[in-house]
Amino acid sequence: MAEKAKILIVDDDNNIAELIALYLTKECYDTRIVGDGEEAVKQFAEYEPNLVLLDLMLPGIDGYEVCRQIRKTSDTPIIMLSAKGEIFDKVLGLELGADDYMMKPFDSKELVARVKAVLRRMRQDNPPTENLHEAHPVSTDQQGEYVAYTDLVINQTNYAVTYMGHKLEMPPKEFELLFYLASHPNQVFTREQLLDRIWGYEYVGDTRTVDVHIKRLREKLHDHEEWRLGTVWGIGYKFELRNEL
Numbered sequence: 038m039a040e041k042a043k044i045l046i047v048d049d050d051n052n053i054a055e056l057i058a059l060y061l062t063k064e065c066y067d068t069r070i071v072g073d074g075e076e077a078v079k080q081f082a083e084y085e086p087n088l089v090l091l092d093l094m095l096p097g098i099d100g101y102e103v104c105r106q107i108r109k110t111s112d113t114p115i116i117m118l119s120a121k122g123e124i125f126d127k128v129l130g131l132e133l134g135a136d137d138y139m140m141k142p143f144d145s146k147e148l149v150a151r152v153k154a155v156l157r158r159m160r161q162d163n164p165p166t167e168n169l170h171e172a173h174p175v176s177t178d179q180q181g182e183y184v185a186y187t188d189l190v191i192n193q194t195n196y197a198v199t200y201m202g203h204k205l206e207m208p209p210k211e212f213e214l215l216f217y218l219a220s221h222p223n224q225v226f227t228r229e230q231l232l233d234r235i236w237g238y239e240y241v242g243d244t245r246t247v248d249v250h251i252k253r254l255r256e257k258l259h260d261h262e263e264w265r266l267g268t269v270w271g272i273g274y275k276f277e278l279r280n281e282l
Contacts, residue, residue: 041067042156045086047077047103048118049095053141057090060145061152074098078106086113088155093119093130101133108134112208114155118143131249136210137236154236155209184219186278187263191216205257210235214250215258218266218276227273247274 044061048054049072058068069084071077074097081089089107093100104115116137117130127138137151183192190199196212198205207215213235218226226234228244236246251274255266267277 041065042087043067043069043084044152045077045081045084045089046070047072047074047089047095047100048092049073050092056145057148060149064149064153066152072096074100074103077103081107081111081113088152089113089115090152091115091117091135093117101129104130104133104135108208112206114209116151116155128245128249131246132253134208136208184216186219186261188261189219189258189264191219200258207257211250211254214247215254215266215276218274222264222276222278225269225272225275231273 044066046054046057046061046068048057048070051070051072054070054072058070061068069080069086071080072095074095077089077091077095078098091100091103095103098106100117100119104117107113107115114136115134116139117135118139118141120141130138136155139148139151182194183190185191188201190197191212192198193216196207196209198207198212198215214231217231217234228247231247232244251266251268258266261279263279265277265279267275269275
């Protein structure tokens with residue numbers, strides 16, 4: 038029998054936390070509830086969850102700081118929960134490394150769908166059907182499904198990104214966005230198309246989510262003389278091969 042995915046629920050409202058745990062337990066997830074920020078960081082290391090549901094407003098250190106501390110050592114997916122609806126909060130959470138954001142009150146079915154979508158992206162048993170690494174051949178010792186360009190290899194099979202000979206740590210959504218764009222060189226995608234493809238459901242938010250993730254990718258992958266993450270003003274983004282312009 039497959040091992041249950043573990044979900045750490047961080048919320049100081051025990052009624053809400055227990056309700057979330059009930060929803061997820063019915064879906065055969067293992068859950069643990071934590072009520073404050075310091076304990077969340079401690080239990081994250083001890084419990085080793087597959088996903089964290091993280092409330093923003095916590096006693097002690099808040100959810101933003103918990104997210105920041107987790108991201109120092111781990112790319113475990115984080116879904117932030119908050120009663121706040123300002124775009125600023127969403128963008129800040131994403132910039133700190135959260136993978137998703139839900140506003141309270143939320144529908145139980147939507148919460149479960151978000152959890153499933155994030156965990157599904159983390160699994161490595163669903164490679165793309167096309168042989169992507171032959172689209173732009175570069176000599177590598179990679180195995181599995183990958184795309185490769187000069188000084189950049191993005192391996193879908195083991196969720197690894199190698200840039201200038203070094204492996205980059207990258208949260209799931211950043212990886213999926215980079216892999217998708219690099220798998221379709223010079224093809225322009227709108228923000229809406231990328232939201233639909235990468236997030237895998239009708240995202241409740243705004244298209245700045247894509248902008249934030251592109252910004253984070255550009256901070257890790259500086260423009261190369263042969264390729265770059267290009268902006269097509271008024272439309273969206275593309276993985277641009279400069280020698281084919």
